[in-house]
Amino acid sequence: MILGFDVGGTNARALLIDPATGAISDRDRESSAGPGPVLLETLLRMIDRMRKHNNVELDAIGLGVAGLAHRSGVIHYSPNLPELIEYPLGTELAERTGLDVVVMNDATAATWAEGRLGAGRGSDDFMLVTLGTGIGSGFVCGGRLIHGHNGFAGESGHMVVDANGPTHHTGQQGPWEYYASGTALGQIGRSQAQIGLFPSALSLAGSVAAITGFTVAEALGRGDKEAERIFDGFCRQVAVGLANLVMIFDPERIVLGGGLTDIGEPLRAGTARWLDTLTLGGEYRPPVNIVMAELGDDAGALGAALWAHQGGA
Amino acid sequence: MILGFDVGGTNARALLIDPATGAISDRDRESSAGPGPVLLETLLRMIDRMRKHNNVELDAIGLGVAGLAHRSGVIHYSPNLPELIEYPLGTELAERTGLDVVVMNDATAATWAEGRLGAGRGSDDFMLVTLGTGIGSGFVCGGRLIHGHNGFAGESGHMVVDANGPTHHTGQQGPWEYYASGTALGQIGRSQAQIGLFPSALSLAGSVAAITGFTVAEALGRGDKEAERIFDGFCRQVAVGLANLVMIFDPERIVLGGGLTDIGEPLRAGTARWLDTLTLGGEYRPPVNIVMAELGDDAGALGAALWAHQGGA
Numbered sequence: 001m002i003l004g005f006d007v008g009g010t011n012a013r014a015l016l017i018d019p020a021t022g023a024i025s026d027r028d029r030e031s032s033a034g035p036g037p038v039l040l041e042t043l044l045r046m047i048d049r050m051r052k053h054n055n056v057e058l059d060a061i062g063l064g065v066a067g068l069a070h071r072s073g074v075i076h077y078s079p080n081l082p083e084l085i086e087y088p089l090g091t092e093l094a095e096r097t098g099l100d101v102v103v104m105n106d107a108t109a110a111t112w113a114e115g116r117l118g119a120g121r122g123s124d125d126f127m128l129v130t131l132g133t134g135i136g137s138g139f140v141c142g143g144r145l146i147h148g149h150n151g152f153a154g155e156s157g158h159m160v161v162d163a164n165g166p167t168h169h170t171g172q173q174g175p176w177e178y179y180a181s182g183t184a185l186g187q188i189g190r191s192q193a194q195i196g197l198f199p200s201a202l203s204l205a206g207s208v209a210a211i212t213g214f215t216v217a218e219a220l221g222r223g224d225k226e227a228e229r230i231f232d233g234f235c236r237q238v239a240v241g242l243a244n245l246v247m248i249f250d251p252e253r254i255v256l257g258g259g260l261t262d263i264g265e266p267l268r269a270g271t272a273r274w275l276d277t278l279t280l281g282g283e284y285r286p287p288v289n290i291v292m293a294e295l296g297d298d299a300g301a302l303g304a305a306l307w308a309h310q311g312g313a
Numbered sequence: 314m315i316l317g318f319d320v321g322g323t324n325a326r327a328l329l330i331d332p333a334t335g336a337i338s339d340r341d342r343e344s345s346a347g348p349g350p351v352l353l354e355t356l357l358r359m360i361d362r363m364r365k366h367n368n369v370e371l372d373a374i375g376l377g378v379a380g381l382a383h384r385s386g387v388i389h390y391s392p393n394l395p396e397l398i399e400y401p402l403g404t405e406l407a408e409r410t411g412l413d414v415v416v417m418n419d420a421t422a423a424t425w426a427e428g429r430l431g432a433g434r435g436s437d438d439f440m441l442v443t444l445g446t447g448i449g450s451g452f453v454c455g456g457r458l459i460h461g462h463n464g465f466a467g468e469s470g471h472m473v474v475d476a477n478g479p480t481h482h483t484g485q486q487g488p489w490e491y492y493a494s495g496t497a498l499g500q501i502g503r504s505q506a507q508i509g510l511f512p513s514a515l516s517l518a519g520s521v522a523a524i525t526g527f528t529v530a531e532a533l534g535r536g537d538k539e540a541e542r543i544f545d546g547f548c549r550q551v552a553v554g555l556a557n558l559v560m561i562f563d564p565e566r567i568v569l570g571g572g573l574t575d576i577g578e579p580l581r582a583g584t585a586r587w588l589d590t591l592t593l594g595g596e597y598r599p600p601v602n603i604v605m606a607e608l609g610d611d612a613g614a615l616g617a618a619l620w621a622h623q624g625g626a
Contacts, residue, residue, distance in 0.1 A: 068594055077597035085597070125462035137561075141459050141466075148454070148563020149438035150599060155560040158593045163475045163487075163553055170593055174476075240476055247468040248450075248561070250461020280471045280483055281381055284390035284398070286463060 111138025424451025
């Protein structure tokens with residue numbers, strides 16, 4: 001059996017996985033707070049519990065980590081896990097467990113999982129784009145997962161799409177995730193409610209400050225016309241970045257993941273329409289198929305486990 | 314022997330290549346003007362001449378074509394070769410010659426050549442970015458050339474970096490090549506000379522209208538202070554797109570090609586400095602090595618020939 005972890009800014013999630021089938025036989029979750037040595041002890045505790053509780057031998061451990069996770073197992077930089085910077089999490093975990101440990105970016109891991117078991121199945125050229133707090137992405141080209149030289153590939157949420165735009169919390173001007181993340185959808189909803197253009201969201205959330213992307217989604221689900229207008233503008237922003245990636249990668253399929261995918265068909269149809277408009281030479285290209293991710297929050301840990309099973313290559 | 318073609322908007326260039334060494338034993342050039350059947354006859358004439366003149370048997374033909382060249386050999390769309398749209402150039406050429414013909418994007422082909430014989434040698438993760446009339450690009454990831462699902466990958470000159478920027482001739486607002494191609498450098502030079510801020514270029518070129526990117530480069534070579542200021546701003550624009558691609562691909566190396574590479578060190582150093590500033594988490598990443606392409610105008614035909622030699626995969 002393989003143990004897959006997804007280490008995010010809030011939680012470390014663990015899945016016990018049969019690598020032959022991808023079947024999940026147990027799961028666990030703990031806070032990921034604290035500096036590297038604390039997180040290491042947390043993971044060791046989870047591993048120990050998982051082993052004893054299921055009475056199994058582990059063959060390997062796969063770690064999907066938010067941020068720049070070097071192939072060597074060192075976390076070089078993670079805005080969501082600032083206490084982990086330059087911490088050799090992979091090496092420490094391998095030493096303490098005696099197992100093979102593979103460390104990779106969480107979105108890269110999730111992409112591999114969707115390709116093997118989820119919405120990327122059957123395609124050798126697809127990309128996963130997750131719309132959540134930020135935007136994450138991963139790429140499979142010619143059947144192979146794109147890691148990059150260091151393992152840092154897939155940070156397309158930081159791709160600048162509006163070089164004279166507002167300054168994002170990353171310090172960049174106009175990166176894609178400023179406009180097209182779940183956080184951005186909430187921000188658009190609040191700014192529209194603030195100036196009186198989104199009364200339905202205000203009544204759903206109770207106050208301007210309480211409006212999030214999910215409020216916009218809820219208003220949209222109720223058929224609210226203002227929500228439809230706002231959401232169409234948001235889909236355009238999502239498609240601006242998708243069109244860039246389509247022109248760079250020429251994928252067969254785009255898998256959308258992250259919290260916003262609960263919106264479903266309006267998100268798929270809205271981004272597909274704008275993508276067609278914004279992709280240069282769109283009339284000469286076979287349309288790119290947009291589908292929703294299938295593995296939800298399990299994708300990162302699943303993908304890291306599957307990757308560890310094949311020896312990290 | 315393999316015959317490699319590079320079919321651009323003005324010329325079709327042919328190289329006769331020994332695939333074992335990449336050595337070029339003959340070369341030819343004709344106008345690429347005219348609709349598909351006319352270009353086909355041009356290529357057949359060149360092939361015939363090349364065979365007779367060198368008294369060799371050809372094993373295969375590789376075609377690098379500017380635009381969306383489908384793996385099947387059909388040119389779906391090419392802004393520079395508008396008369397070729399939907400023309401099955403590859404199939405026709407294969408039928409008429411009885412040889413295996415591989416059709417691919419010219420920048421993708423050039424990338425492969427630089428990887429095998431030029432400035433990409435020794436790296437499994439690099440990208441080629443050509444700064445000329447527009448911007449072309451190609452990617453090698455994990456040692457493999459990125460084609461995309463249809464063969465259309467690498468169109469990063471069309472990547473939008475300023476979504477509220479001016480409208481480019483492609484109809485897009487603010488694509489990278491609007492700001493960072495050789496054409497853009499000439500445009501910046503003219504607009505600065507127009508308002509009296511670039512007198513040295515005016516005296517070099519004779520008139521505002523005659524100023525090109527090469528004029529700016531010449532003024533730069535003479536140590537002109539205004540040229541240095543203008544060129545630094547241009548290097549920043551080049552780096553905006555490079556930083557996006559670095560965050561997406563995490564390459565080990567960037568190979569700069571196209572006409573502007575004659576500028577040499579000032580281009581390398583200027584883009585490298587801005588790239589470091591504009592790449593998120595730059596202080597935690599190993600620096601990306603920027604080098605100049607080595608194969609010049611031969612890269613496209615060379616790469617297509619090498620690719621054809623290995624059977625197009």
